[in-house]
Amino acid sequence: MNHELRIYNSLTNKKEIFKELIPGKVGIYVCGPTVYSSSHMGHARSAIVFDLIIRFLKFVGYQTKYVRNFTDVDDKIIAKAAEEGIAVEKIANKYKLEYLEDVKNLGCLSPDFQPCVSENINEIIELIKKIIASGYGYVVAGEVYYNISKFSDYGKLSNQSTDSMLSHTRLEINPNKKNDLDFALWKSSKEGDPSWNSPWGKGRPGWHIECSSMSTKYLGETFDIHGGGRDLIFPHHENEIAQSECTSNEKFANYWIHNGLININKEKMSKSIGNIVNIQDALKIWNKNIIKIFFLTHHYRTPVDLSSEKLKEIKKTLIKIKKKISDTKNIRERKMDDFRKLWINAMRDDFNSAKAFGYYFKYINERALTKSNIDLIEEFEITMGIFGWRNEINDDTSSEESxxxxxxxxxxxxxxxxxxxxxxxxxxxxxxxxxxxxxxxxxxxxxxxxxxxxxxx
Ligand SMILES: [Zn+2]
The missing domain is CATH 1.10.10 (Arc Repressor Mutant, subunit A)
Structure with missing residues (x-):
């Protein structure tokens, strides 16, 4: 099968023909959650988008290696543990297991590797040593910082000058830093916080270094695709590039894929507004396929606005086409071959699932379906990760509280x-x-x- 695929690369801000490093294989690293609270619909979107991408890469014949990390050492986890009077590891473990359960309940494929920071401290320390040895890291009072002024490509992903980065970032004044945008590779720990021995004293890794370390461990210094939410472009992904490229002198990831963010009823989802929709709560009301199809009927890069009303609309559409599919008769053969070609082409063009679903609804609605059409419909449903929805969704609306x-x-x-x-x-x-x-x-x-x-x- 012809592999040709176009991907919008955030690094170049262009759609490019995808060219893998090793023929027939794709390595992909996606930034996973910081495990300090229940996962919400923002996490659901990222899991569903990259699940779609993996499924389609497999469909066109690639062998994939999919890595998604857990940030299980972080200030937010420490704060939550202090608030609840529970050990940091317990908090991290609780929400890690919850996340695994949530994405499984959404029907997403498991990544091949799901590494945690706490299990990769030695590798992280080794990378920090290399960064210092290359002249990009400096040690101050038991902490290690990255000197961004040494890395001339700093800002190439978010396409910004350091002045613009400074004006868009809330930075704490830190007299230990040589430049305001320098970031911690290693932090000293306060008494009682999780800490490990290092050449610079007891402490823990900064946030960004884990992804440079774990992606290289599983995929090599250069790999095919790095993914994550748009909100991670700066500073997280910018810093990953700086950390990795200064030591390897090689390009880090060839393609950067960023999914758009979500609003709830046109408002940003936030704790202060009180409108966070957890995956667990959403799944109590809506079948997983309704949530998936809601996200997949939007292109992965566009922002989406989620509301109960829109999920209801998706459900109505599905009930209608379910009826249409069950009306299949052994009438004269009518082929849906053009349907197959159209949805595959849409997906080859930067994974345009919104367009692909458009064809799915259109063809089912407009045609008298035959038994052989069902195979084509099911092939689509398997590839999009929604196979079986027709057995799971019915027109019962009794549980539809908003x-x-x-x-x-x-x-x-x-x-x-x-x-x-x-x-x-x-x-x-x-x-x-x-x-x-x-x-x-x-x-x-x-x-x-x-x-x-x-x-x-
Ligand atoms: Zn990351």
Missing amino acids: FEQKFDQERIQKIILERNMARQIKNWKKADDLRLQAEELGIELIDTKNGTSWKRK
């Missing part, structure tokens, strides 16, 4: 709590403002002698 309602309830409870506190300290202005906030959500607050209740207006 996650927006849950967010509202959480927001209202928060408003009531804050308002009670304001009233206790007689801050009437704040209490009134909070009442207005509730009204904007369409909620009327009712004060009684037993406390505050609410009703929808």
Whole structure:
């Protein structure tokens, strides 16, 4: 089978014909989660996008080697452990297992290797030693930093000058750094934090070094594809390139693939807004194939706006085409060969699953289907990772509560709590403002002698 495939490479900002390093083989490294809380729909999108890419690479005949890491040593994990009074390793392990369960429940293929930072400390220390020996790293007070002014290509992935990077980054003032954008390769640890012995004292790796180390360990100094969410381009991926290329003098990854980010009802998903949709919660309401098809009907690079309403629409479309497929008759043969050619071409053009799904819906809707068409439909479903959805999705809508309602309830409870506190300290202005906030959500607050209740207006 002809392999020709075009991939949008974030490094050159162009679609390029994909050329693998070793004929017939593809090595791909994807940045995985930092395991300090339950995984959300942003994680789901990344897992689903790279699952699609792996499936399609296999479909066109490549042998793939897929590596996705876990960041299990990180400030956020340490903070969470302190907050809950639990050991850091326990927190990391809990959320690592949860993530594995979540992506399995989404029906994604497992990567071939899923390394963790805590199991690769020696390799990381060796790489830091090399960076120092090459003149790119410096040691200050038990910590090691990368000197970005030595790496002339710094900024080539995010296509920015150092001035622009500085203006887009929140940096803590650190007198130990030679340049403001220098970043830690090794950090000293506070008493009680996870730490390992190193030539520079007890401590732990900085965030970026793990991916340079683990990608090289499994895929070599130069490999085919590096992936991750768009939010990782700067500084994380920029720093990975600097760390890897300064010691190897070779190109790090040949192609960089970045998936777009997600909004929830046109708002950024964030803890402070209170609109984070966890994978587990979404799967309680929606079948995994509805979530997958929702993401795959968008091109992987575009931002997506997720809402219960849109998932409902996907479900309606699926119920309609399920009926159409089950109406298959042994009528005269009508071939769907053009369907096959069209969806494969769409996927060969930078994995355009949105276009491919467009053909899937169109052909099923417009044609009288024959038994032989079913094989073509199933080949598509297997390749896209949605095979079997017709047995799993029915038109029962009883479990379809929306996650927006849950967010509202959480927001209202928060408003009531804050308002009670304001009233206790007689801050009437704040209490009134909070009442207005509730009204904007369409909620009327009712004060009684037993406390505050609410009703929808
Ligand atoms: Zn990474």
